[in-house]
Amino acid sequence: MTTSREIAQLCGVSVATVSRVFNQPSTVSRQTRERVERVARELDYRPNESARALASKRSTLVGLVWDTDHRRPGWRHPFLQDLLLGLKSALSAHGYHLLMLATSGAETGSANLPAVGASLADPVAYVNMTRRHHLGGLILIDSGSDAAAFAAFAQSGIPCVALDVAIEGPRATYVTSDNTDGAEQAVRHLIAGGHRRIATITGPPDNQPAIDRLAGYRRAMAEAGLPVPEEYVAEGDFYRASGQAAMRRLLALGEPPTAVFAAGDEMAVGALLTAREAGLRVPGDVALAGFDDIEIAALVDPALTTVAQDKAGFGVAAAEAMLAMINGSGGDTPAPRRLPTRLVVRSST
Amino acid sequence: MTTSREIAQLCGVSVATVSRVFNQPSTVSRQTRERVERVARELDYRPNESARALASKRSTLVGLVWDTDHRRPGWRHPFLQDLLLGLKSALSAHGYHLLMLATSGAETGSANLPAVGASLADPVAYVNMTRRHHLGGLILIDSGSDAAAFAAFAQSGIPCVALDVAIEGPRATYVTSDNTDGAEQAVRHLIAGGHRRIATITGPPDNQPAIDRLAGYRRAMAEAGLPVPEEYVAEGDFYRASGQAAMRRLLALGEPPTAVFAAGDEMAVGALLTAREAGLRVPGDVALAGFDDIEIAALVDPALTTVAQDKAGFGVAAAEAMLAMINGSGGDTPAPRRLPTRLVVRSST
DNA sequence: CTGAAAGCGCTTACAG
DNA sequence: CTGAAAGCGCTTACAG
DSSP: OOOHHHHHHHHTSOHHHHHHHHHOGGGSOHHHHHHHHHHHHHTTOOOOHHHHHHHHSOOSEEEEEEOOOTTSOOOOOTTHHHHHHHHHHHHHTTTOEEEEOOBOOTTOSOSSSOOOOBOTTOHHHHHHHHHHTTOSOEEEEOOSSOHHHHHHHHHTTSOEEEESSOOOBTTEEEEEEOHHHHHHHHHHHHHHTTOOSEEEEEOOTTOHHHHHHHHHHHHHHHHTTOOOOGGGEEEOOSSHHHHHHHHHHHHTSSSOOSEEEESSHHHHHHHHHHHHHTTOOTTTTOEEEOSBOOGGGGTSSSOOBEEEOOHHHHHHHHHHHHHHHHHSOSSOOOOOEEEOOEEEOOTTO | OOOHHHHHHHHTSOHHHHHHHHHOGGGSOHHHHHHHHHHHHHTTOOOOHHHHHHHHSOOSEEEEEEOOOTTSOOOOOTTHHHHHHHHHHHHHTTTOEEEEOOBOOTTOSOSSSOOOOBOTTOHHHHHHHHHHTTOSOEEEEOOSSOHHHHHHHHHTTSOEEEESSOOOBTTEEEEEEOHHHHHHHHHHHHHHTTOOSEEEEEOOTTOHHHHHHHHHHHHHHHHTTOOOOGGGEEEOOSSHHHHHHHHHHHHTSSSOOSEEEESSHHHHHHHHHHHHHTTOOTTTTOEEEOSBOOGGGGTSSSOOBEEEOOHHHHHHHHHHHHHHHHHSOSSOOOOOEEEOOEEEOOTTO
16 A cells, blocks of 8 residues: 555655645645646555544545344335445445444444444444544434434434434434325325225334325325225334235225225235235225335236335435535535425226 | 543553553453443543554454446345345444445546545455555455456455355455255255256356356256256346246247246246246246245245245355454455255245 | 553644 | 644554
8 A cells, every 4th residue: 555655755745745635736736736646646546544534533434324133123124225326326426435333232342342333222322433433424224213313313413314204403414205295196196096985004103204105195185175084094014014904904994995005015015915815806996006116016916006216316315415514614404305206107006 | 532541541541551451451450451441431432443443454344345336237136135234233243334335436536536436347446445444354245247356356365255256365255055955956846846847047157146056957957867958948137027038938949848947036027927928827837936035026926936045144144254354363264155045935836 | 561652644733 | 835743543562
């Protein structure tokens, strides 16, 4: 590994000048700058990240908080792969790397070293990791009910971008899909298909996207002047089994719905299975729409009408917000972003 | 952030002693050690990672090489989420974090700073990143045809663990499923079901798991004394569309197979769709088995018989191999691991 | 068993 | 525009 000292010697300048060429190029004369740049390129020089972070207190790392504790409900993210891909490529384009922060398992840490992993039960641990590594900020992926911990991060002053959960703080923002609008589109589509008895299967009541999707359902129903009897709002938890259970309850009703909007595709698939078991034709006897457009949505029979999110765009938007805060002058925290969704009509409606 | 200096002052010792308590505890008297440990715990002290890495030349980071260049064929990993989960939790348990290394996009790097991202076309860039960040090693995920680049990493002396691709080098090893055995199990199962005309849809011919699965198919066929006409080996690329195309070719044969083993579930699903289109009943007219046990395998109709890999165990095994090399005395590179697979019989056979 | 000192490779005021 | 110097917070021979 070539060091700044070697470059400096070869160019007949001090290491300070070499450093300036890469950090405040405008303060260096064009002549020296070009000389240093050329030699650096030839020797494939790049500053040592540990030294740079130590001296400048800023690294090129952005932390990812994604609690994978087995003991958590830990629902699988509907599109983690695309999300990571978007995050990573947008960060990469600006020279940043994504650090998946260790989460403390039961017996984290060696016998001697203090524990290294963090748990969302103890947000301070993450804050400490952020400072020890001089991370540029934290990207927060909700794994179920991390809102409280995320709020703590947001207050710490560390740049934070949360996905699908609203946070606020001096340097905190979030990215989400326009869940309300997406749900509204789906329910309007059902209404346009002639349905009037339309039920919904919701996500967990403390989950923001779930709340917003329910609001979209209610709004579309209200717009059309359709009633929403209490029993038509069946609670689920985004998992398939809860969709099955909710669908059984709906079908057992005196006046069962002729259409169901499930706030997540997994639940929609569960509802589909239950309808099939009950001998109902989909969409003939009951129409079904979901949310997320996960891979299996297109594959079940009948293929599921659903609301697609901009999966990779989600990651890109989060990365952009983070970079804006890192490079920004400080006061300019980006506003929350609400990405548009798109109704994908298939044969289940 | 409390520093080692503060701890030292509070304990009335030198920073050297504080450092020793955490790095070579046996060289410190029990009395001082306990005092330092207590104070450190009270102040929630943990060493600054940048400083530690700079001074010791070793960090608590392990790099993940996963090329996500859009221009690559970039087939989606069949179970990236579980893989990451396994990796992350096993690394976390030993205080290591996973660093997703930036890949150079088209225009990586700011105007002034040298480009930061690396491309597999230029393995040296990754090697440099490894040294600049003092990474403990590199975990290599193949995204299609990275074998050449991976071989270069393996020769660099950096601890490397590849997933599903065989590498060798002074400190290199790999983890894979027992693909041959898994395929053999699947094909034996078809044979046991009375089939004799059994075809296979393969993965790319340069892909190691694809090669091994084909070998397993051949072995099972040979064991049973069944012929394998050339046309019964239909090449695919692991994607669904290739499974459809291959299935069409197989069905057009003079003597079409009565059973097909696809070397990947996506292709098996493609084959299933094609069979359905052709008006064939599965498994009545043609039985189908896949490989991977991805989520949709259980969901298609009929549900797919397939070979399940130990998804999270994959990540754990890779992490363990890496940790063994990092903490090992040096000479002891772990032997490649071949994880057992498990046949999951469903209704497509 | 412990401390003083050098050093890891940078960055950043401070002078000039 | 440039350099000398201090410093970032640790670790690690080297003495004692």
